[in-house]
Amino acid sequence: MSPTVTFAHLQSRSLIAVGGPDWRSFLQGLITQDVETPAPGVARFGALLTPQGRLLYDLFVVEREEGAWLDVEAEHRDALMQRLMIYRLRAKVEIAADDTRVSVLFAGDGAPAQPDGPGWARDGRLAELGWRGYGVDMPAGTVAASEAEREAQKLQLGVPGPKDWGVDKTYPIEANFDLLNGIDFHKGCFVGQETTSRMKRRGVIKNRMLPIAYEGPAPVFGTEVLVGDLRAGEMLSGVAGRGIALVRLDRALGAALTVEGRPARVEVPAWMSAAVGEEAA
Structure with a gap:
């Protein structure tokens, strides 16, 4: 019997729209995830770190026709936008809040098939975490769920979240970002890269x-x-x-x-x- 496919709106998440000619190079030098290589249809997991290598904010990078969305914790969106503005300097980058609704499609321990229609991106962490939706309606044949049910699924899978790592307290490797495709160790420099790479290279975790x-x-x-x-x-x-x-x-x-x-x-x-x-x- 196939697992029930479940749909939930994520009130805890919101979006930042990033655009302009330099958006890729701008993000590439800041976050743990590679964005120079296009990855349409994938919500690439990553983070912005402190210069000392501790987690500030998690995020997903979702490519669009012109630029990208950053899928972030709603309560931290304003603070993250302010941080990005500080780093912007002379880069030709536009940064703005976007109120498009964030949703998720999942199936317990299974991996649901790709839903029909635009606005969907595969969760880049684990197949079992399903699909993230942006401005989408609940697909036919799925069951409505609460965000608490989504959190319960993540807990069963052993996937930590922002409630676990807080802000400026935890190293991303301690929060398993390296095992959840959240750090690209081959992309070159990003904020906090030296400490992060040293921890991985030495293998002393x-x-x-x-x-x-x-x-x-x-x-x-x-x-x-x-x-x-x-x-x-x-x-x-x-x-x-x-x-x-x-x-x-x-x-x-x-x-x-x-x-x-x-x-x-x-x-x-x-x-x-x-x-x-x-x-x-």
Whole structure:
């Protein structure tokens, strides 16, 4: 039986329209994702970092006939636009808010087929995350869902989000951007590139955001994850029974953990199991 295909509007996301003759070179020198090579029909995941290499804002780059949309957190759109204006200098780039609605089409653990009509872009992170829609209506034969249901699907897949990494706190590799096609290590310079490339090149990645299962309600953000009396990480976002934690790989993997005295265990998703296994070895 095929999985139910679900459609949801994402109230937490909004758009910035970027255009002008220099838009590609402008973004290329700023964000973690490559934009010099055209990729129509794909929402390319990436981020703008601090010069020290910490995550400021996540984004998706969605190409249009003239320029691109940046699909960003709605609450951070104004701040990100201000940051882009600072970097613009003499580049021939136009930056403006765009109120086109952002939606998503997904199917639980499966990968839905490409929907008909314009306005759709494949989520560049994982096939299971489906399609992002821009100014689209709900396709026939799909089921309406809330954004909370989309967040639940991401949690089941072990995909962290802005609630987990915050602003100017986390390195993108700790938030798995490298495993979710969010960093191009061959594109050349971008803001924060030196620290990011060094972490990857040295292969010394001690901490990652991983899904964690536990009993009872979600612990408070920042609650310690323990292995015995040793700190193995801290809780981030979550719901009853499951959440995301930033954990030390050398202590958390395969260990009997506790959170607020309750038994807990890390569950490494299939899409990152090989990489995490190598890093913890």
